[in-house]
Amino acid sequence: MTGIEMKSAMKTKYVYPATYKYEDNNTISIFFPDIDNIFTNGDSLEECLFNAKECLELYIESSLDEGIKLPSPSDYNNIKGNKFLVIADIEKRNAQVNFG
Numbered sequence: 001m002t003g004i005e006m007k008s009a010m011k012t013k014y015v016y017p018a019t020y021k022y023e024d025n026n027t028i029s030i031f032f033p034d035i036d037n038i039f040t041n042g043d044s045l046e047e048c049l050f051n052a053k054e055c056l057e058l059y060i061e062s063s064l065d066e067g068i069k070l071p072s073p074s075d076y077n078n079i080k081g082n083k084f085l086v087i088a089d090i091e092k093r094n095a096q097v098n099f100g
Helices: 045-066
Strands: 005-007 011-022 029-030 037-044 083-091
Touching: 011 045, 029 045, 037 045, 045 083
Parallel strands: none
Antiparallel strands: 005 011, 011 029, 011 083, 029 037
8 A cells, every 4th residue: 555545445545635726717726736737627615626536536547447657646745835635536446556
């Protein structure tokens, strides 16, 4: 088990830091510092939290399906700005997970 992989009976949890930024058009943008080219947004922080979890889950599921190594997460304390942790619940798989 790594620092970001926690296994339960049916699901594996992956934890990644995310940052958020209030935009001029009254939306909030969410970014994952460790993962290039995935981001989401919403009209409220609550909507963004939901969207961030869904976005991360889709990224991890597709990466696992394609055999792509998952990036290691940054230390949360080293992330600057508005931040939070996103926990992705992924159905248990028989494949080994590789972290880059």
